[in-house]
Amino acid sequence: MKAVTWQGKKKIAVQTVSDPIIQEPTDAIIKVTSSGLCGSDLHLYEVMTPFMNEGNILGHEPMGIVQEIGSSVTNLKVGDRVVVPFNISCGHCFMCNDGMQSQCETTQVREFNRGAALFGYTKLYGEVAGAQAEYLRVPHADYGAVKVPAGPSDDRFLYLSDVLPTAWQAVEYAKIPKEGTVVVFGLGPIGEMAARIAKYRGAKMVIGVDVVPDRLERAKRRGVYTVNAETQSNELIDIIASLTDGRGADAAIDAVGMEAHGSPGAKLLQSGAGMLPDVVAEKVFQKAGIDRLSALLMAMESVRRGGTLSIVGVYAGVADPLPLGTLFDRQITIKMGQANVRRWTDDILPLLTDKDELGVDDFATHHLSLDEAPEAYEKFQQKADGAFKIVFNP
Numbered sequence: 366m367k368a369v370t371w372q373g374k375k376k377i378a379v380q381t382v383s384d385p386i387i388q389e390p391t392d393a394i395i396k397v398t399s400s401g402l403c404g405s406d407l408h409l410y411e412v413m414t415p416f417m418n419e420g421n422i423l424g425h426e427p428m429g430i431v432q433e434i435g436s437s438v439t440n441l442k443v444g445d446r447v448v449v450p451f452n453i454s455c456g457h458c459f460m461c462n463d464g465m466q467s468q469c470e471t472t473q474v475r476e477f478n479r480g481a482a483l484f485g486y487t488k489l490y491g492e493v494a495g496a497q498a499e500y501l502r503v504p505h506a507d508y509g510a511v512k513v514p515a516g517p518s519d520d521r522f523l524y525l526s527d528v529l530p531t532a533w534q535a536v537e538y539a540k541i542p543k544e545g546t547v548v549v550f551g552l553g554p555i556g557e558m559a560a561r562i563a564k565y566r567g568a569k570m571v572i573g574v575d576v577v578p579d580r581l582e583r584a585k586r587r588g589v590y591t592v593n594a595e596t597q598s599n600e601l602i603d604i605i606a607s608l609t610d611g612r613g614a615d616a617a618i619d620a621v622g623m624e625a626h627g628s629p630g631a632k633l634l635q636s637g638a639g640m641l642p643d644v645v646a647e648k649v650f651q652k653a654g655i656d657r658l659s660a661l662l663m664a665m666e667s668v669r670r671g672g673t674l675s676i677v678g679v680y681a682g683v684a685d686p687l688p689l690g691t692l693f694d695r696q697i698t699i700k701m702g703q704a705n706v707r708r709w710t711d712d713i714l715p716l717l718t719d720k721d722e723l724g725v726d727d728f729a730t731h732h733l734s735l736d737e738a739p740e741a742y743e744k745f746q747q748k749a750d751g752a753f754k755i756v757f758n759p
């Protein structure tokens with residue numbers, strides 16, 4: 366089959382690899398019909414290279430048609446239309462029973478002391494073959510694969526794999542009070558969807574912050590009050606204060622993560638790490654790793670005393686310097702982590718079946734073939750050509 370593979374820093378290739386086969390009775394094989402490209406894939410593209418191996422198949426946002434099932438899969442049949450969550454969870458362990466599917470104890474990658482295995486996401490997360498491919502082996506398909514109805518196009522359901530539950534959890538964790546205000550940092554797919562969901566769930570005001578003019582414009586069209594973190598960086602906190610009786614927002618969502626624009630210090634360390642031999646770089650990243658924290662620090666500053674900070678952007682550093690004294694004095698609650706995808710899918714599905722409540726049908730800006738992946742990664746990283754959400758149709 367054809368698959369999108371990682372070949373080195375900023376090197377993506379489309380290759381012919383062997384088709385996946387059933388390995389466990391709980392597996393299924395799906396024929397992938399749509400597969401998203403995510404901000405999280407960009408971390409693998411350039412920053413997290415020490416944890417990648419040449420030939421790794423990328424991608425973790427798939428949907429498709431069940432092609433084959435293992436002997437103990439009883440909830441699916443060949444021909445079913447399914448969406449597959451990006452984290453692989455068993456559905457019956459302590460963590461899954463507690464709604465913490467991203468920490469599934471059956472698939473946890475204990476060798477690296479990490480949570481649940483993920484599709485297409487480095488050896489830290491199990492080095493599981495990813496979903497930007499023609500076919501995908503889905504482990505624990507008896508729980509993980511979410512059946513969706515026939516009818517609407519793939520785009521209606523595809524985002525159940527990541528964007529929707531991730532943004533939903535970000536809003537849930539933000540604990541926005543009724544009629545409250547939330548400020549969302551980062552208006553990529555995750556941040557913009559979180560803004561849509563916050564509005565849908567009753568936030569009075571959503572303030573959105575980004576550095577890319579067309580992303581700001583896009584959010585503005587959906588009723589978000591937008592601020593440019595680059596051109597308005599000096600006034601940013603004052604603007605938020607002026608919109609919230611001088612208090613700050615009830616909640617902030619950081620949907621930017623470790624590659625924020627605007628803080629030079631950590632970039633040095635990251636690009637330094639990129640030039641070291643893999644084993645050494647891995648140590649630097651794990652032991653001394655710090656991220657670019659400009660968006661996170663802004664988010665902390667924009668929240669009112671007693672407010673909540675929900676961090677959904679991915680951070681990988683283990684020695685990030687944080688202003689604990691300020692957070693303590695201002696009594697900020699912080700909630701963060703990988704989305705527990707399967708925990709939210711049943712809540713979200715009704716918003717997709719009757720009508721397109723969250724506007725997902727025209728969420729994607731690009732539908733491309735797998736062959737176009739190398740340019741797609743580049744375009745998405747550069748935020749060029751209006752690339753906001755790219756979907757591959759193998």
Ligand SMILES: NC(=O)c1ccc[n+]([C@@H]2O[C@H](COP(=O)([O-])OP(=O)(O)OC[C@H]3O[C@@H](n4cnc5c(N)ncnc54)[C@H](O)[C@@H]3O)[C@@H](O)[C@H]2O)c1
Binds near residue numbers: 621
């Ligand atoms: N927690 C999870 O389970 C989970 C799931 C999916 C994605 N993510 C993470 O969420 C983040 C966003 O994902 P995405 O797909 O929307 O990616 P993205 O890269 O398209 O979005 C990031 C946005 O942040 C903006 N940005 C950069 N610096 C900024 C700054 N200083 N202030 C404000 N905005 C700034 C960028 O312009 C971009 O629009 C990534 O870190 C991704 O890894 C987390």
Ligand SMILES: [Zn+2]
Binds near residue numbers: 425426528
């Ligand atoms: Zn994703």
Ligand SMILES: [Zn+2]
Binds near residue numbers: 454458469
């Ligand atoms: Zn589990």
